[in-house]
Every structure is written in structure tokens, then in C-alpha cells.
Amino acid sequence: MKIYEVFKKETEYALRGLVYIQLQNLNELRPGIAEIASEVETPPHFMAKILQRMVRMGFLESAKGKNGGYSIHPAQGTLSLKKVVSAIEGNNLFEGCGFGLKACDENHPCPLHNSYAPIRDAINKLMEEETIQKLAGTGKEELIFALNRKS
Amino acid sequence: MKIYEVFKKETEYALRGLVYIQLQNLNELRPGIAEIASEVETPPHFMAKILQRMVRMGFLESAKGKNGGYSIHPAQGTLSLKKVVSAIEGNNLFEGCGFGLKACDENHPCPLHNSYAPIRDAINKLMEEETIQKLAGTGKEELIFALNRKS
DNA sequence: TTTTAAATGGACAAAAAGGTCCATTAGTCA
DNA sequence: TGACTAATGGACCTTTTTGTCCATTTAAAA
Numbered sequence: 001m002k003i004y005e006v007f008k009k010e011t012e013y014a015l016r017g018l019v020y021i022q023l024q025n026l027n028e029l030r031p032g033i034a035e036i037a038s039e040v041e042t043p044p045h046f047m048a049k050i051l052q053r054m055v056r057m058g059f060l061e062s063a064k065g066k067n068g069g070y071s072i073h074p075a076q077g078t079l080s081l082k083k084v085v086s087a088i089e090g091n092n093l094f095e096g097c098g099f100g101l102k103a104c105d106e107n108h109p110c111p112l113h114n115s116y117a118p119i120r121d122a123i124n125k126l127m128e129e130e131t132i133q134k135l136a137g138t139g140k141e142e143l144i145f146a147l148n149r150k151s
Numbered sequence: 152m153k154i155y156e157v158f159k160k161e162t163e164y165a166l167r168g169l170v171y172i173q174l175q176n177l178n179e180l181r182p183g184i185a186e187i188a189s190e191v192e193t194p195p196h197f198m199a200k201i202l203q204r205m206v207r208m209g210f211l212e213s214a215k216g217k218n219g220g221y222s223i224h225p226a227q228g229t230l231s232l233k234k235v236v237s238a239i240e241g242n243n244l245f246e247g248c249g250f251g252l253k254a255c256d257e258n259h260p261c262p263l264h265n266s267y268a269p270i271r272d273a274i275n276k277l278m279e280e281e282t283i284q285k286l287a288g289t290g291k292e293e294l295i296f297a298l299n300r301k302s
Numbered sequence: 303t304t305t306t307a308a309a310t311g312g313a314c315a316a317a318a319a320g321g322t323c324c325a326t327t328a329g330t331c332a
Numbered sequence: 333t334g335a336c337t338a339a340t341g342g343a344c345c346t347t348t349t350t351g352t353c354c355a356t357t358t359a360a361a362a
């Protein structure tokens with residue numbers, strides 16, 4: 001019986017990585033894969049793959065060679081969680097019925113549709129308002145602690 | 152890039168199957184695997200496996216042989232979605248931080264914890280209040296239609 | 303009691319997610 | 333330029349989830 005999580009591992013690791021990178025960028029630093037994976041406690045090779053994808057998606061910039069590493073792409077001055085999540089997982093979380101009980105829309109709502117709608121709206125709001133920058137901006141030490149802490 | 156869904160297939164199929172069974176039980180009928188799988192459009196052998204598990208978990212009763220089939224277990228007069236979901240997927244959806252950003256509790260909340268808490272509470276409420284019986288009780292045809300309809 | 307209908311259980315297969323490894327490429331610095 | 337450093341990309345592996353098949357068991361009906 002698998003433990004349920006809202007996000008896929010890939011998404012979770014991506015978010016943690018992005019926040020850590022942003023945090024280091026604030027100090028003019030460009031962390032590399034080894035450092036990032038170690039600090040946010042993810043499998044390093046897997047994190048490498050994920051960061052590559054973030055680069056391709058335009059969320060990150062990367063620099064090779066000595067003193068290389070990652071930084072948040074300048075064009076992503078405010079990078080909402082929704083952007084990241086929907087880029088990786090698609091946007092069914094934000095648009096779908098949420099219960100997967102077959103196709104259902106405003107015209108043909110499934111029995112759960114109307115009860116779920118406000119929840120979906122709240123998720124949308126939260127994920128649109130919350131950004132990587134905000135997460136990296138408040139209470140840094142506690143944040144990293146929270147990101148790092150083992151269960 | 153996989154399409155995100157709130158539930159695992161197993162859970163989704165289980166819920167659809169349970170609702171259909173309850174609906175038939177209201178007419179003193181005990182549907183069998185073939186009928187159930189066909190009506191709620193799930194892979195029949197996979198549905199068989201899932202219904203077996205529902206029996207073992209005490210949600211269903213089964214009868215072998217001619218005119219056999221499944222019925223909601225008498226002890227489950229009101230069977231909440233939460234009971235079913237948590238039996239299959241565990242209850243992280245109902246208790247966890249929801250964002251999987253590492254361990255986080257009331258004392259050491261992660262940065263998203265407090266914004267997500269009301270959403271988690273709303274999910275809990277919905278899933279506790281909604282039952283298989285309620286879903287099978289209102290607007291039967293439309294319900295089955297919704298359960299059946301292709302996207 | 304024989305036939306028939308149905309669930310059961312276990313083995314197996316396919317696809318997706320999660321994770322690892324390594325050779326290559328592209329920079330930096332001495 | 334040569335040595336070093338770090339990201340890149342592709343191949344590969346493992347685990348979980350999803351799905352299939354079939355022989356067996358159990359019960360009802362003829």
C-alpha cells in the first residue's frame with residue numbers, strides 16, 4: 001500500500017531544487033548538482049535529470065565548467081508553483097474534476113463535481129500566488145530546515 | 152508527461168465499482184464482475200482483483216456460484232469515500248502536508264503548511280461526508296452516465 | 303449428481319515512475 | 333594549450349502500478 005503524495009517525486013524534487021537555487025542566487029552563488037542534491041536531500045543523479053529538464057523548460061539557466069552551476073532564469077522573475085507543477089504534471093490538478101470519476105464538466109457535472117469545485121479553486125489560488133521567490137524569501141534558515149528535515 | 156489524477160486507478164475503479172454495486176443492491180440485485188466492469192468501463196480482470204480486495208477489507212460481500220455476485224457489506228451502512236480511499240492509499244491525503252516538501256507539522260510548519268491546511272480540511276470534510284450510498288442515491292441515470300461517459 | 307456459473311488466487315506481462323551510471327561536451331583557469 | 337570542473341544526454345536498471353490469464357474453488361440449479 002503506497003503512501004499517497006500530492007505531487008510526483010519529480011515535481012517535489014524540482015520545487016525543492018528551485019527554492020534552494022533561488023536562495024543561493026540571492027547571495028550571488030550558483031550551486032551545482034552535487035550541492036543541491038545534498039542540501040535538499042534528493043538522489044543526485046535523479047536531481048541532475050530534473051534540473052536538465054528545468055533548463056529546457058526555461059525555468060533555469062545553467063553554466064558549465066569551473067564555478068558553473070544553476071541559477072533561476074532571469075525571465076522567471078516570479079515563478080509560480082503552478083507554472084512548475086503544470087509544466088511537469090500537466091494541469092489536471094488545476095482543471096480536472098479532481099476525482100477522476102470519468103469525464104465531467106460544467107454541463108454534465110459528476111456527482112462530486114460541485115462539491116469539489118471550491119477545493120480546486122483554492123488549490124489554484126494557492127499555487128498561482130505562491131512563488132519560488134516567495135518561498136525563498138521568508139525565514140531562510142527555517143525554510144531550508146523544513147525542506148531538509150527527515151520525517 | 153503523465154496526466155495528473157488525484158486517485159490511483161485502483162482507487163478510482165474501486166469507487167466506481169462500489170457505487171454501481173450499491174445501485175444494483177437497491178433493486179435486490181447482486182452484479183457480477185463482468186457486468187460491473189462493463190458498466191463502469193474498467194478492465195475486467197483488474198476490477199476482479201480490486202473487488203477481491205474490497206471483500207477482504209470488509210467493504211463488500213461476495214457470493215460464489217450461480218446468481219452469485221457482489222453486494223455492499225451489511226456492516227457498511229454508510230461507507231464514506233474517506234474510508235475507501237484511506238484503506239487503499241493510506242491517509243496522507245488527509246493528514247500530510249499535501250506538498251510533500253519534507254516532514255512538517257504544527258510545531259515546525261513548512262512554508263506551505265499554513266496556506267494548505269484549509270484545503271486539506273476541506274478535502275477531509277468532503278470525503279467524510281460523501282458516501283457510496285449518497286452517490287448511488289441521487290439521480291441514478293445521470294450518475295451512471297457520468298461514471299460511464301468517455302472523455 | 304452432474305452441469306454450470308461465479309468468485310478466488312497466483313503467476314505473469316506491460317507500462318510508468320523512480321533512480322543510476324558513464325562517456326561526452328563545454329566551459330574555466332593555470 | 334592542457335588540466336580540471338561541471339553540466340549534458342543517453343543507456344540502463346529497479347520498483348510500483350496497471351493489467352491479463354488461467355486453473356481452482358464454491359455454490360446453485362437442472
